[in-house]
Amino acid sequence: MKKKLPKIIVTAIVLSFSFSAFAQVxxxxxxxxxxxxxxxxxxxxxxxxxxxxxxxxxxxxxxxxxxxxxxxxxxxxxxxxxxxxxxxxxxxxxxxxxxxxxxxxxxxxxxxxxxxxxxxxxxxIENVKLAPSLSAQDAFNKALGYTRATEYLWDKPQDARELGYEKPKGELVLLPDMEQQGQKRGSDKVRLAYKFDIYATKPLSRGDLYIDAETGKALFYNATIKHLNDNVHGSKTSDVAKKNETASKMAFVAANAATRYSGTQTIQTTLSGSSYILSDTSRGLGIQTYNSARTATYPTTNFSDADNNWIEYNNTNKDNGALDAHWGAEMTYDYWSAVHGRNSFDNAGAKIKSYVHYNLIAAGYSSNNNAFWNGSVMTYGDGSGTGGFDILTSLDVAGHEIGHAVCTYTANLAYQKESGAMNEAFSDIWAACIEYHSAPTKSIWLVGEDIERRSGHVALRSMSDPNAEGQPDTYGGTYWVNVNCTPTNNNDQCGVHTNSGVLNHWFYILSVGKSGTNDLGNAYNVTGITLDKAEKIAFRLEDFYLGANSTYANARTYGIQSAIDLYGAGSAEVIATTNAFYAVGVGAAYSGGGSDTIAPSAPTSLAASGTTGTTTNLTWTASTDNVAVTGYDIYQGTTLKGSSTTTSYTVTGLTPSTAYTFSVKAKDAAGNISAASNTVNVTTTTTSVSYCSSQGNDATDERIGKVVFGTINNTSTATTGYENFTAISTNAARGSAYTITITPTWTSTVYNEGYGVFIDYNQDGDFSDSGETVWTKTASKTTPVTATITIPATAALGTTRLRVSLKYNGVPTACESFSYGQVEDYSINITASGTVAEEITAGLIETTAPAGFAVYPNPVESELNVSISEENGYSYKILNTLGQQLGSGQVAGAIDVSKLSTGIYLIELNNGDKKIVKKFAKK
Known part of the structure; x- marks a missing residue:
């Protein structure tokens, strides 16, 4: 029998949050x-x-x-x-x-x-006692034990002085529970903790480490070194350094620099003795670029040139990359000064130092394919070339990394979960803005395209199409990393480099506009306001409103407020800001006083499938709107039956052997209602299916917190032993594989849980047939748990039952009552196998295309062009969002799409060996 643990009240260190004082307001x-x-x-x-x-x-x-x-x-x-x-x-x-x-x-x-x-x-906070049990030295020893480095920066006095770094003494602070970031809660816990700025040099890392002042446990690590990507494992300049810099200032002169990635550019250098060095004293307290000479150190070794005509740096040592780094730092300074009135990253003229040819391998990493801001200076690796990156000194990399320094002095977004993802996104946003202003012929919506040398990739990230590089373009959508986890280096602090795609795409949509349907099934149509306006909204959001633990929901609230501050309530900029967040799945569409009088288009292609004695599954093609479609109302005859925010709905509560007629209408945020769709007639079957009961008798200590399968993405907070979610459904195609993710929730103590997933494939009302126990997992404390489920080709078409069970310390069966845990039932609609139908239901997923491939113009009015090296060898199919084929032929010149209705479609190209699937929008 499971033992209930006694509740322990800790008064010395654990602090409770009270709402009583606020309640008196x-x-x-x-x-x-x-x-x-x-x-x-x-x-x-x-x-x-x-x-x-x-x-x-x-x-x-x-x-x-x-x-x-x-x-x-x-x-x-x-x-x-x-x-x-x-x-x-x-x-x-x-x-x-x-x-x-x-x-x-x-x-x-x-x-x-x-x-x-x-x-x-x-x-x-109330009822606080603030007496630490550990001394600062004891806590520091715990911090070193947690870091487990073999070398620290304080072991290198010269480097430490150059970076203005001192061995940390430890600061006593009260730390909120970072594990609960973004989660609803009625109360919180905070801990008295020592905060240490730990700079390890082997293996390389720097961050603020918080050690529990009572137990010595490591509570949270807030990384200061923020890498360009997650594939490789800011303090002010000191007064002494500033004095030295001031004393060494000499007249700056203009020079021509043959950069590696941006052609010949004008840079500022300084004559030092008989040679010119990469030192610019015209901007703030200076910009200087040093040579780490493939060591893991920060020397004051200069790049120098005798005649100030920097053309001979194009050599096998990649020294011309230093010219990119220097010019990139200058352009980054100029961007912040000219566009935002900011004097360097700290708004106090801080010197921007860059170190080129830094050896990450010598610092304990597997390759040199990275660059980072270390809290004090810019640091660039040389890359590995083919299969990795070229020297990482491109303009957008410089703008990205120095953008992290800007964040430190503004929002200071904690480097984990959603706040960390936005930290990364803002750096990508500033990289795009700096390219836009300084090198507008570059691909500003790609990050790292100049340095990219990996096969099958055109860049590190794409802001216009995040899915193309494995990032989500919708909050909680395809490629989204579950943030209900414990941040570690191994999970990229709960996906900060991946989930950044959502804010990246928001900024892209806000700047240039876009129409389509997101992974949540929400149709949108956003008119861009130009990058010049979008960058001002974005920086106001980061500088004045966001805080360390802000979430995407906070970003929406504060982003709208920033637009109001700048352009006024109800302005086109406020509408676009709101609807751009809606487009990426964050919050509702704009509804500002009824000025919008244009109704959405009527839904089309309404169809019913999987009809049983009591249910039927309706699907339709998305409507379009001048602002955004916010949902659909489903009518049984003239009676409103229900609503949906996606293009599907499972009707329940029907009577066996009865005829019904259904239709659907679209609606927008201003309350405009579309004309009705086509009607569909349905007759329910003779009898309804009745399933066995199953439940946990006690779900207070452990339960199912979230289930993700196909388009099912359901978070549950109920503590009853059984939950009926059969009104929530997803399509699943025969022969297709799907990932199911189950996240357990524990009230306090973490227990071992076993899992079972069951699907009634033949729709006979039980889970006892062969293959209908689709997955089980023995008891463990793993969270979340995942599995891959393939729908068999013999599964009956139509709607059927999906059962998910969580059982304490054992593997559940389909029909049982057990002591502790929870059972949830859902619906899935089995569809016929198809080329991309299963991908469409999961969010219009595209495949990775080869270099040189393009579909244009996009959006398209009449003729769609396809650019591909082996053009004559490909056939094509045009499919709608239901996976229905609307056209086909051989790729030979432009494809006539003029007869398609306005909306989102896919083009599938196939030459027998390779298949490419790409989205396009029809105007």
Missing amino acids: QKDDKRVEEKSVSENGQPNLIKFNELSSYKSSESQKVFKEQLGLKDSQSFTKIKTESDKQGYTHEKFQLYEQGIKVEFANYTLHSKDGKLVSMNGEFYN
């Missing part, structure tokens, strides 16, 4: 126009109306009245900034009895001396 505050709360129930954005009399100087009064700040707590101002729109932004840090609450910042936004809004992270 007047609920109906006439001064508040809008208020949103974070996952712990505390306000994260408050907007004030004209009735508010708060002055910008009344910060402590505001904090007490709006946040319920107690006498033991205080906010200390840490930064004040003003902008061109006349706003003043004051950022504050929360302290509890004099100890800093890590990541707890709040910003007050004022205009003309009056408070307009406030936002940030707040933790209402």
Whole structure:
């Protein structure tokens, strides 16, 4: 029998969050126009109306009245900034009895001396005892044991001085529970912890490591070194260094530089003795590029040239890459200065140092295929060439990495989960912007295209088509990495380099516009506002609104507010910002006062399948709209039967042997309703199928938290032993393989859980036939668990039952009651096998195309062109979002698509040996 563990109340270190103080704040505050709360129930954005009399100087009064700040707590101002729109932004840090609450910042936004809004992270802590059990030295020893490096930067005094780094002494802070980032919760735990800036040089790593001040456990690691990609395993310049830099400044001169990736460019150099060096003293406190000479060190070795005509650096040593690094740092400085009025990455003129030919292998890594910002300087590896990357000094890599430094001095997004993904995304966004302004002929929506040398890849990442390089273009969609995990280097801190694709694609859509249907089945049509406007919204979002633990949902809220600040409520820019987030699956489409009077187009191709005695499965082709389709209403005759945000719906509760007529209408955010689709007539079968019961008798300690299978992506919070989710369904094609992911949830203690998945393939009302126990897993603490399920060719077509079981300490069977755990039932619609139907239902997945392949124009009005090296050897098929073939032929010249309705389609090309599938949009 499972033993229940006693609850332990820890009073010395574990701190509980209370909402009692905030509850005393007047609920109906006439001064508040809008208020949103974070996952712990505390306000994260408050907007004030004209009735508010708060002055910008009344910060402590505001904090007490709006946040319920107690006498033991205080906010200390840490930064004040003003902008061109006349706003003043004051950022504050929360302290509890004099100890800093890590990541707890709040910003007050004022205009003309009056408070307009406030936002940030707040933790209402009470009953706190702040006496550490460990000394700082003991905690430091624990930190070293956790890091397990063989060498640290403090062992190299010269490098440490050059980077302005000192051996950490440890700072006592209160650390929120980082494991719960982005999760709903009624209370939180924080820990008294020592914070150490640990810079290891072998193997290479740098980050803030938090050690529990009572237990010595490593609580959280916030990486400072942020790599360009995840395939390889910022402090201010010191006063002494600044004095040396000032003393060594000499007149700068212009020079021609034959860069490796960007042609001949003008750079600034300095005459030092009889040679010129890559040192620019015209920008901030300077820009200087050094030669690490394939060591894992940071020497002050200069690249030099006798005549200041830098053309001979095109050699086998790749020295011309240093010219790219130097020019890239200059262009990055110029971008931040000219576009955003920012003086270097810290807005205080910090010197930008770049080190080229850094040897990552000597630092303990498997290859030199990376570049990174180490918290102080830029560091570039030489790459490995074929199969990897060329020297990583391209313009967008420089802009990306220095962008991480900008983030440190603005939002300081924690490097894990969704905040870490946005940290990476902002760096990609700034890389694109810097290319746009400094080298507009480059492929600005590709990241790392200049250095790419891997077969089958055109770049590291694509902002216009994230799926092309294995990233999601939709929140929770194809390639999305589950963030309900423990961040480690092995899982890329819960997918920061992968999930960044969502914000990347948001910025692309906001800039240039796009129409289509996302992985959630939501149709959208966004008019771009130009990159020049989008970059201002994006930086305002990062600089003034986002905080360390912000999520994508926060980014949407604050992004819309940034657009309002800049362009006004209800503006085209606000509409586009909102709908671009909707397009990538974050939040609803814009609904701003009914100015939109255009209804969506009527859904088409309504069809029914898998009809039983009590259910039928409806599918249809997506509608289009001038703004965005937000959903569909399903009608049984003239009676509203239900609603769906996707292009499918399972009708339940029908009577056996009865005829029904169904139709569907589309709707948008402004309340416009489309004309009805075609009608479909259905007659239910004679009898309904009844399944055996199965359940856990107690699901309070462990249960199923989330199930993902096909388009099923269901998060459950109920604690009953059985959950009927048969209204949630997905299509699954015969002969096709699908991944199922089951995420367990534990209340406190983590237990061993076993799993079973069952599908009634022949639809006879049981799971006892051969092959219908499709997967089991013995008990373990693994989270999440995954399996691949292939739908057999003999499965009956139509809707049937999918059962998922989680059982404590044993493997469940299909029909049993067990002591601890949970059972959930879903529906799946078995469809005939097809070339790409199974891919379409999972989100219009494209295949990887060879170099030189292109489908254009896209969107297309009448003639679609296909560019491919072996053009005459390919046949083509045109398919809609249901996988239905609409046309075919041989690839020979332009393809006539003029008769297609407006929407999203796929073209499948096949030469017998190779198949290529690509999306295109019909205007």
